[in-house]
Amino acid sequence: MTVEADRLAAEYFDTGTLSGLPADHFIDGRWCPPVHGRTMETFDPGLGRAYHQFAAGDADDIAAAVDSAVRAGRDWARTRPAGRGNILARAAALLREEAPRLAVIESLDSGKPLAEAEGDVAGAARTFEYYAAAANTLQGDSFPLGHDYLGYSIIEPVGLTAHIIPWNYPLSTAARGIAPALAAGCTVIAKPAEQTPMTALLLAELLHRAGLPAGVCNVVTGTGGQAGAPLVRHPAVRHVSFTGSVQTGINVMQEAAANVTRVLLELGGKSPVVVLADADLDAAVEGILGAIFENAGQICSAGSRLVIDRRIHGEVVSRLVERAESLTIGHGLRRPQFGPLNSVEHLSRVAAHVEGARARGLSILTGGRPTMDPQTGKGWFFEPTIIDAAPADDPVVQQEIFGPVLVVQPFDTEEEALALANGTDYGLVAGVYTRDFSAAHRLARDIDAGQVFINEYFAGGIEVPFGGNKMSGFGREKGLAALDAYSRVKSVAARIGG
Template structure:
């Protein structure tokens, strides 16, 4: 680790927090108290103790942010040369890397994830800023051949003010994943972080300001979904909403946005299958699936939460996987275990309730299955890495998103049944196929109903590949060049010569 990260970790372990964390809303280029004047607490999931306070925003703060963003869009940002937008995004990427220690430690304190995973997120947001900085001056229109008597062309224009409603599992990653392409396209941004993980979104505002972004181009309003999220989604001056979260909340977001015919991008989670065929590299599949389901303690929308495996390798795979899962280290994220904390008591109780109900129904729990604590402190919200074997297709643990470190195993006989089982839920976010047969891989990739399919590596693709879901997993795509479409509208101009 760098000296900066070591110093931040040492401070956080000694004091339970970091000094100088922002505790106000950020509107029109400055920090200010919320309209209510009230504060909320955010807790460290690894200790169950508060480590920071933040502003409890409301609809008045939303209005102020929208006024600021609309003014910045009309008067400043859409007039800035694309090359200059690119420079600002790249400058922000440099500053993110320079502040890796504080950002990573704050993210671990806020979310509960291991420090190594927070550092991965810091690297990812820097690369997002670089990537979309590279795209900002390459958003080109096209001409349409109507014949020699006409000139017809399309122009890509920014949609205007955009709202970004963030999830609690990847706070800064989800913020920059949406904000970077929006800013590259010439839109202004209003961010509403989750109330359990508000800190790093606020910290990034100092970085954006230092990078030189004009006042109002990016605003952050913290608070609850009801007090901030709903009025933001329903505001008539917001022209696009990007939301990541639950199906139920996503439905409400879409209803609120529909009042003013506001476009939306919805990433609503999944119940993603990993199809393990008998001809795969079994040891590789075991190791890769450990990451697929236990990364961020399973609190990943696209986590490989269903193992669809051919019967003839089932016993060997389960034996190896269960042994590896039971040996994974658990603890406070700053001590860099493999498995960090669950983000909130509410989420921990949900996971435990679902697993307990499955056990009561007779589902075979071959690894984990219980709440636990940080072995050093005896505190925190933790759940053992869990494996549920030979689960029926209609069982709750197969059909519902658990959002925790719980893998459900479904046994199949052959590739046709594997396809049917893989498509056997209302979700369609991601999938992975483990096989040495490229024909089988491509055939399954073609027929699996998911927005993203990988082969022989679950989290392949990174920031460059489009990501989003089908069915209840939502619609629209983030990451890659495809994400820029969310924040552009097409204007056609046709001239008769």
């Protein structure tokens, strides 16, 4: 993968773009230009410049995709689960074959380091592989109604599903929603974020090449207001999977409510990493660094709060500062350790959070300023930042920054650690580092989060259900639990006589 990916990266730096990038929607098994001919630009965050144009869709493009998906839905729902699984397995193989190109495009569109993008593509392939097998697990139950009755349930696809995909993990998030939806027999219309549309379009075309019938998976690009909102409110859509901000998630719920459309929301996070005094500090430091500085902190489940025993606070924070200051910063395609933020608007938002903390007198141990790629003097970068000893009610503790900003909260007792961990409106994930088995599982039991990692942040994989509590949303993606989101139960009870 490395040789081909590096060749493509060189092509980009030589020409300013890449050949073969999609410019149209993918509807009904083919590339379709926007109905009204409007286009918009996608940007390279590492250089802060546009590098390609793509379709700016609206309600008419959504209507065309809905018509296609509805036509395809009846036959796809009746396709044998093993047949659906075979197509998903072929898609997994194609993802692996085309991994270098997909990774380069993902890195270019989102800004993330190429090594991280390569991991995302591998994870997407594993997702389709997993749900290829899981398609055969959908089965109903029988009910004990007595000798004269027969009772059983049938698992049915919910129908047409809408997927609103965020900009931080475009391919990963598309895969984790689209794969189980297809496995369950649903049709799909995806609307990727306007900042990162490329890999969702390429995924839809790849699925078609894998044998997915025309119309089963469609991708319409454009803004949330022009394309996303008409999709969410369309009466033919029976399920919406949304990943994004809390406020936009609330808006999605309100739009979907008019048609009593079910929703799955994966929203914000302010996740704690709790480190007890007996923890393996080498493992904890590595885990904390990855939890907050991977993808420049632009992760819903980022470990953005370090809740740490005061007895080891000084040593751990000192090591974290040293490591943060040593991270290599640069354009994602040059394989740095730390890449840019996704947009100039988001860079301004992150900077405003940190400037507010500075104005309130908080201790910023390292970072805290916008910066640039040292090789080019360009791009939308923000320094890896650590803010120490923030009060529990401070905005940098309570609000999601969605950037490379770690907030440190010391504690003296396990009870205080638990209170701090649960002390925000969010409940997406949490991390715990300790050698004490009982303490680890007490905290895992009592922390209000949808997922808890013990002694390795981001532990697990596609097999582990993922989703939030409180303002972090509801519903679960990944694992077999994801199939429930795209399925409905029909019960049958029959008197058969004696």
